Amino acid sequence: MQIIGITGGIGSGKTTVAKIFSLLGIPVYSADDAAKEIMVNDPLLVSQIRDHFGDAAYFEDGTLNRKYISNIVFADKEQLAVLNSLVHPATIRDSEAWARRQSSPYVLKEAALMYETESFHHVDKVIVVSAPQAMRIQRVMKRDSVDRNAVLARMHKQLDEAIKLKLADYIIYNDEQQMVIPQVLSLHRKLLEDARQAGKNFSSDGQA
Numbered sequence: 001m002q003i004i005g006i007t008g009g010i011g012s013g014k015t016t017v018a019k020i021f022s023l024l025g026i027p028v029y030s031a032d033d034a035a036k037e038i039m040v041n042d043p044l045l046v047s048q049i050r051d052h053f054g055d056a057a058y059f060e061d062g063t064l065n066r067k068y069i070s071n072i073v074f075a076d077k078e079q080l081a082v083l084n085s086l087v088h089p090a091t092i093r094d095s096e097a098w099a100r101r102q103s104s105p106y107v108l109k110e111a112a113l114m115y116e117t118e119s120f121h122h123v124d125k126v127i128v129v130s131a132p133q134a135m136r137i138q139r140v141m142k143r144d145s146v147d148r149n150a151v152l153a154r155m156h157k158q159l160d161e162a163i164k165l166k167l168a169d170y171i172i173y174n175d176e177q178q179m180v181i182p183q184v185l186s187l188h189r190k191l192l193e194d195a196r197q198a199g200k201n202f203s204s205d206g207q208a
Ligand SMILES: CC(C)(COP(=O)(O)OP(=O)(O)OC[C@H]1O[C@@H](n2cnc3c(N)ncnc32)[C@H](O)[C@@H]1O)[C@@H](O)C(=O)NCCC(=O)NCCS
Pocket: 009, 010, 011, 031, 032, 035, 036, 039, 065, 066, 067, 069, 070, 073, 080, 083, 084, 087, 091, 111, 112, 113, 154, 157, 158
């Protein structure tokens, strides 16, 4: 089975695009959602986060105090590196276990930080969702009811879109000029065909 990564800068629309693949029957793993779940449910990770960021990192009911953590990590790159070094390896392990449980010609792994972390070594190909920066800022301000500076703080912790586009195997333009659904359908057909070919090669020579 092929594991296809899908990434893009904050507000590019990767979750929206991943949902279209999901409607086509493709299993989608969200690294962001999984990270949030593991940060609450994995006892080792919870104690590491408490040890480093203090008990205020969690509310009394055990849920994550995201505002508290995001105020720390998006203002200080060393603190963000610590958080990432705790959360990302656990998320990669979880996604690999998830992929082994799926039976589909290919699956999607959605991650905001595919190229910034080890994630991209664990997928076969990467789709980058692209949108102009000003549009991405407006979308996130509206979606999360936050100000421009809060969006910029996250954006500046991510790789430039231009670099992601150079590294991409496939690009989907979600710039409200080009239609997204036809781009997804055409890529879906190609990925199914690639998976079919990979399956044929596997059965004829016994190697993946
Ligand atoms: C820091 C946290 C608590 C902030 O939560 P908050 O609700 O304010 O933001 P949310 O999670 O919705 O993230 C919004 C967007 O910020 C960006 N972002 C999130 N985490 C990071 C990060 N570690 N580095 C850079 N950008 C990030 C992404 O584009 C993301 O989609 C949360 O993002 C978190 O737990 N991050 C660590 C897990 C992680 O790295 N997730 C990203 C991909 S696996």
